[in-house]
Amino acid sequence: MEQLNRALALHRLLLEYRYPVSRAVILERLACSASTFKRLLELLRDSYQAPIVWDRGARGYKYDTTDGRFTLPGVWLSESEAFALLMANRLLQDVQPGLQQQGLARLQARIGDLLGPQWQGQADRLSVESIGRQYVAPELFLPLVQALFARRQLRFVYHATLHEALPRQVSPQRLCWYRDNWYLLAWCHERAALRLFALSRITEPLALDEVACERESGELDALFESGYGIFAGSALQQAELRFDPSAAPWVRDVQWHREQCQTIEPSGHIRLRFPYADQRELVRDLLRFSGEVEVQAPPSLRHAVISAMRAGLKKHGVEEAVVQPVSQ
Incomplete structure (x- = not known):
């Protein structure tokens, strides 16, 4: 770091100087030896491609550019700015594999140039792990993005289930990245309503000439403000949950919902209360805490969790609840 500071x-x-700077002035101003100065020149020339030359006539060093100026890539970034760029570059590589060959490669190269070698070397210290990601082919992803930004309607085949594939014509509104998976929020012209489509279930996308209909941003935002997770809806119910103390490390500091109400009992039990519109994702999340959570309300959610637990026990040939809590 000291060498980098001296190079800066x-x-x-x-x-600073309008004319080439002599070696004597440089050694005095930097308070360094001739050998150290030589190493600084090599660092700037080799690692940063700085065009520093010796002007024989003026007997000094200067930048061999038209205006005598040069910008060092990445050197002026603060640690927080460099971290943001490093993380953005890592996400570009990992969020949607394969896009590097479809236009992002040059963008990533430009980010690398901006970061400079001193920050690029830190890239391996950042890791992005996508667990449970559903595969989306790059050749499918790009046409969807193009239709979204070109504001054109889109036609595709949607595989809602293994045995159901239906043609859909939609007006794309937003592309959503949620829990390591891509979703397209679009106005479905057949249903005359906003619908969410998993990109992994879309095939045969075709951009149409028709202009996409626009929905208000407030309508799009409101779709997910109250519901739980990716499932939206307007008919809300209140989930009331009570977790055992053993589940506290995985529950206490987690935001389940922006409107959640959390209470910690003297016994260490945690009570959570929040609204939801569709119970499917919530049931799956609660099953992770099988044996450590009690659904106290509403009865429909309690019944759904119990039914899922019983089905799991039956699948394993177990008639009684002998499941060990996950966190133990």
Whole structure:
């Protein structure tokens, strides 16, 4: 880091002087030896491609550019700015594999140039793990994005289940990244309503000439404000849950819902209360805490969780609840 700081000081010195800077001035201003100065020159020239040359006539060093100025890539980034760029670059690589060959490769190269070698070397210290990701072919992803930004209607075949494939014509509104998977929020012209489509279930996309109908941003935002998870709806119910103390590390500091109400009892039990519109995703999340959570309300959610637990026990040939809590 000290060497980098001195290299930065040399860079500023070359920009500060209107004329080539002599070796004597550089050694004095940087308070360094001739050998250290030589290493700084090599660092700037080799690692940052800085065009520093020796002007024989003026007997000094300068930048060999038209205006005598040069910008060091990445050097001016703060740690927080460099972290943001590093994370963005990592997400570009991992969120949707395969897009590097479809236009993002040059963008990633430009980010790398901006970061410079001193920050690029830190990229391996960041890791993005996508667990449970549903595969979306790159050749499918790009046409969807193009239709979204071109504001054109889209036709595709949607595989809602293994045995059901229906043609849909939609007006794309938003592309959503949720729990490591891509979803398309669109106005379905057949249903005359907003619908959410998993990209992994879309095939044969075709952009149409018809202009997409626009929905208000407030309507799109409101679709997910109250519901739980990716499933939206307007008919809300209140989930009331009570978790055992053993589940506290995985429940206490987690935001289940933006309107949740959490209470910690003297015994260590945690009570959670929040609204939901569709119970499917909520039931799956609660099954992770089988044996450590009690659904106290509403009865429909309690029954759904009990039925799912019984089905799981039956699948394993177990007639009685002998399941060990997950966190134990």
